[in-house]
Amino acid sequence: MAKYILKRLIHGLFSVIVVVGIVMILVYSLMNREQVFAMDPLFNKVSANRKITYKHERWEEYGYLDYVNYTEWLTAQVAAGELEEAVRSKVVNLGKDAESDSEAVAEYVKKFTDYYESQGYTVTRLNTVLAGKKRANGGEPQLFAAKDKPVLSRLVSYFGHFFQVDSVGSVKDYPGERGLTFTLYDPLYGGQKFSPAIIGSGTYHKYLLYCDNVFPYIHQNLLSINMGTSYSIERGAEITSTMGKRQGSYVLSEVTYPTGLTEMSADDLHTATYQAGSRESSVLYSSRFTDDYTNVSLFRSGMSRMGYSFMIGIISVALSYLIGIPMAIWMAQKKDKAVDKIGSVYVVFITAMPSLAYIFLVKAIGDRIGLPTTFNIEKYTFAMCVLPIISLALRPIGSQMRWLRRYMVDQQNADYVKFARSGGLSEREIFTEHIFKNAAIPIIHGIPGAVLFSLTGALITERVYVVPGVGGLLINAINAYDNAVIVGVTLFYAILSVISVILGDVLMSMVDPRITFSTKAR
Amino acid sequence: MENTIDLSKYDLSDEELFTVIKHDETESEKITAPRYSYWRSVFRVFFRKKINWIVLGILLVLLAFTYIYPMCVSFDRFANVRDETSKHLTPSAAMQKYGYTIHHILGTGASGEATFDAMWFGSRISLSLAIVCALINMFLGVLIGAFWGFSKKLDLVMTEVRNIIANVPYELLIAVLVLVLNRGFWTMVFALTVTGWLGVAYFIRTQVIIIRDREYNLASRCLGTPIGRIATKNILPFMTSVIVTYAALEIPSYIGFEVFLSYIGMGLSDLTLGRMISESQSAMLVPGWGFEFWSPVAVSAILSIVLFVVGQNLGDASDPRTHM
Numbered sequence: 001m002a003k004y005i006l007k008r009l010i011h012g013l014f015s016v017i018v019v020v021g022i023v024m025i026l027v028y029s030l031m032n033r034e035q036v037f038a039m040d041p042l043f044n045k046v047s048a049n050r051k052i053t054y055k056h057e058r059w060e061e062y063g064y065l066d067y068v069n070y071t072e073w074l075t076a077q078v079a080a081g082e083l084e085e086a087v088r089s090k091v092v093n094l095g096k097d098a099e100s101d102s103e104a105v106a107e108y109v110k111k112f113t114d115y116y117e118s119q120g121y122t123v124t125r126l127n128t129v130l131a132g133k134k135r136a137n138g139g140e141p142q143l144f145a146a147k148d149k150p151v152l153s154r155l156v157s158y159f160g161h162f163f164q165v166d167s168v169g170s171v172k173d174y175p176g177e178r179g180l181t182f183t184l185y186d187p188l189y190g191g192q193k194f195s196p197a198i199i200g201s202g203t204y205h206k207y208l209l210y211c212d213n214v215f216p217y218i219h220q221n222l223l224s225i226n227m228g229t230s231y232s233i234e235r236g237a238e239i240t241s242t243m244g245k246r247q248g249s250y251v252l253s254e255v256t257y258p259t260g261l262t263e264m265s266a267d268d269l270h271t272a273t274y275q276a277g278s279r280e281s282s283v284l285y286s287s288r289f290t291d292d293y294t295n296v297s298l299f300r301s302g303m304s305r306m307g308y309s310f311m312i313g314i315i316s317v318a319l320s321y322l323i324g325i326p327m328a329i330w331m332a333q334k335k336d337k338a339v340d341k342i343g344s345v346y347v348v349f350i351t352a353m354p355s356l357a358y359i360f361l362v363k364a365i366g367d368r369i370g371l372p373t374t375f376n377i378e379k380y381t382f383a384m385c386v387l388p389i390i391s392l393a394l395r396p397i398g399s400q401m402r403w404l405r406r407y408m409v410d411q412q413n414a415d416y417v418k419f420a421r422s423g424g425l426s427e428r429e430i431f432t433e434h435i436f437k438n439a440a441i442p443i444i445h446g447i448p449g450a451v452l453f454s455l456t457g458a459l460i461t462e463r464v465y466v467v468p469g470v471g472g473l474l475i476n477a478i479n480a481y482d483n484a485v486i487v488g489v490t491l492f493y494a495i496l497s498v499i500s501v502i503l504g505d506v507l508m509s510m511v512d513p514r515i516t517f518s519t520k521a522r
Numbered sequence: 523m524e525n526t527i528d529l530s531k532y533d534l535s536d537e538e539l540f541t542v543i544k545h546d547e548t549e550s551e552k553i554t555a556p557r558y559s560y561w562r563s564v565f566r567v568f569f570r571k572k573i574n575w576i577v578l579g580i581l582l583v584l585l586a587f588t589y590i591y592p593m594c595v596s597f598d599r600f601a602n603v604r605d606e607t608s609k610h611l612t613p614s615a616a617m618q619k620y621g622y623t624i625h626h627i628l629g630t631g632a633s634g635e636a637t638f639d640a641m642w643f644g645s646r647i648s649l650s651l652a653i654v655c656a657l658i659n660m661f662l663g664v665l666i667g668a669f670w671g672f673s674k675k676l677d678l679v680m681t682e683v684r685n686i687i688a689n690v691p692y693e694l695l696i697a698v699l700v701l702v703l704n705r706g707f708w709t710m711v712f713a714l715t716v717t718g719w720l721g722v723a724y725f726i727r728t729q730v731i732i733i734r735d736r737e738y739n740l741a742s743r744c745l746g747t748p749i750g751r752i753a754t755k756n757i758l759p760f761m762t763s764v765i766v767t768y769a770a771l772e773i774p775s776y777i778g779f780e781v782f783l784s785y786i787g788m789g790l791s792d793l794t795l796g797r798m799i800s801e802s803q804s805a806m807l808v809p810g811w812g813f814e815f816w817s818p819v820a821v822s823a824i825l826s827i828v829l830f831v832v833g834q835n836l837g838d839a840s841d842p843r844t845h846m
Binding site: 011012015016018019022023026027030031032035348349351352353354355356357358360361363364367459460463472474475478479486489490493494497498 | 682685686688689690691693694695697698701702771774777778781782785786787788796799803806807815819820822823826827829830831834
């Protein structure tokens with residue numbers, strides 16, 4: 001069994017990687033890459049040559065290509081010790097075109113060009129752009145090399161950076177002594193209260209492991225998943241944080257900073273990450289912190305996008321099974337009677353009608369009886385979730401009723417049912433003990449999928465009721481040409497779907513001992 | 523033995539009691555079973571149910587309005603766009619303004635267009651899209667699904683292909699195709715069918731696998747029937763009802779899908795039911811503007827339900843086991 005699951009997981013992993021590859025081809029190669037600037041406010045402020053280099057810088061940042069600027073290259077040469085600073089400052093200023101370069105500059109330009117052309121880069125020289133007699137804004141001469149990233153290397157680097165382990169060497173030039181301290185008494189709680197924590201120096205996060213009073217109570221920053229960085233949805237934020245970060249207004253509480261300063265603040269000091277030179281540049285930071293772990297996230301009142309989606313989703317999944325299954329049993333027991341007919345009418349309506357139509361119907365009815373129809377994080381009450389939950393549950397209820405009834409009706413003529421009846425079992429016993437157990441097996445297969453996919457949210461429902469959930473993320477990302485988010489969200493969906501199929505099979509074989517996945521011949 | 527008649531009391535000879543009938547070659551060739559025509563039986567069973575007459579009647583009316591009505595009237599969505607007094611009229615206000623015509627029985631919409639006309643023009647495109655997509659998907663799906671179910675080698679490859687393609691978000695595919703090509707009808711058809719057949723093919727593959735190894739097919743193969751003939755003569759007829767039932771779900775699902783895509787802003791550039799719904803959703807809660815929102819919703823819902831019911835019942839009727 002374990003071997004079989006491992007095999008399935010490897011197959012699943014393979015298909016996940018291929019899916020990400022296909023999506024990368026779709027978004028990076030087929031979509032017009034100029035589109036990424038549609039949402040960029042800075043793009044319209046730069047002009048002339050600067051605009052071209054800006055484009056390349058952004059494209060590099062978001063994974064389209066590798067880009068090296070002449071100036072950067074010289075600085076890197078100095079850092080590597082192959083070039084003297086005096087020489088660098090002499091050759092860094094390009095002439096207004098290739099002919100007017102000084103001899104020294106021309107030599108280094110040739111070196112740069114030769115080196116990068118041999119690596120397969122395209123080297124571009126931009127001459128000075130003049131506006132009248134003066135140089136135009138952003139019209140400085142430029143020299144750079146650029147190379148499109150091939151899909152395969154992009155895929156490898158994406159998965160290579162997927163898991164990020166925070167270690168004592170994470171911060172490149174950490175000034176102090178690197179190391180880990182394990183303490184049973186977290187200094188944030190005054191060093192009195194029992195609360196184990198691992199504190200690092202030289203690591204990216206200050207707290208690698210800590211406890212607090214928020215579910216799941218023990219938190220770690222040791223291993224994080226990096227699915228890419230958003231470009232336009234939430235600029236510069238990691239996709240995992242876009243989905244999992246809490247929303248809403250700040251929750252202030254009394255915070256004692258490492259310097260001993262006590263203030264009303266929403267800072268969550270456990271989330272501190274390293275920010276080089278931050279205390280020098282800000283009086284605020286230097287008054288609060290004793291080291292450069294100053295970048296903290298804030299306590300907020302609402303749940304994360306995924307939190308809202310999952311809460312609504314999981315309740316509606318539970319509701320769909322709690323209502324759908326008894327209804328299906330009832331319908332199967334009273335086959336061709338009134339209950340069955342009414343139920344069938346419901347099933348036909350709910351499966352055939354466009355989901356948008358009945359969601360709006362629910363919204364209109366809900367509005368009439370006075371339930372809130374729009375979501376508001378600031379004034380959150382559970383009543384706001386009622387209509388989204390109902391809207392989401394209606395179709396799964398119909399599908400439970402349809403399929404379970406079908407399976408149960410099919411089982412009713414099976415030989416074992418006739419035998420049970422001849423053995424004198426009551427109809428109720430036959431239904432609950434025998435028919436249901438057999439008919440429920442295909443239903444059970446779908447449970448892990450239903451639960452896991454409530455993490456992805458529901459697009460239409462969330463849009464209609466303005467739920468700040470995760471359901472619209474993919475569509476928003478596509479509309480905003482946010483490639484990294486598209487890839488990240490697709491990866492997330494693909495992983496969920498692989499896991500839910502495997503879990504479904506495992507659960508099915510646990511419930512029904514006749515189903516085995518071992519390769520041994522029976 | 524009370525029923526037996528005692529022949530001896532009539533006092534007749536054997537010749538008078540019995541006649542010899544000669545063996546007739548031509549008579550023995552005649553088949554005496556009642557005539558059976560598959561499709562005639564399908565329709566006999568289908569029309570036996572009263573509800574089917576009603577539903578089919580509604581469907582014909584809807585089809586007439588969807589395909590014939592737009593041919594008879596001219597409709598320009600933005601003809602009245604400059605006339606502020608023509609916008610968002612309730613049916614009664616529209617009737618007062620324009621007189622008692624069929625065009626204005628549902629009032630007017632945001633650009634002063636007659637909601638009733640807009641609804642049918644939209645429904646023509648939505649329904650056409652659904653039907654074309656369903657036809658292409660069913661054709662490709664059944665054909666490929668049949669091969670997929672038969673060949674075990676192909677099954678291994680295709681199952682992996684399905685696992686991969688099913689996980690590529692179709693929204694993304696549509697968005698990319700729309701960007702690369704254009705926002706037209708046939709682009710949308712292409713975008714929806716380029717992966718859509720996979721679902722049908724997978725369903726057919728499972729059905730084929732179930733029927734493939736039944737005894738009668740085993741016997742057929744033993745007798746040397748070629749695979750192609752087994753597929754077309756032994757298996758496809760068996761699956762007619764399953765295919766019809768599936769097709770019945772396919773058309774309404776594409777109507778719903780079109781509505782969904784327009785709602786998220788990825789639909790066609792033409793006026794469709796989905797576009798009408800998404801453009802007028804803000805009118806839903808404004809008193810007096812309800813018609814322009816609810817009429818496309820109602821048409822899409824009724825059209826889907828009617829098509830679904832007709833298809834389901836046709837599927838039931840095309841199962842030979844109901845022909846007794």
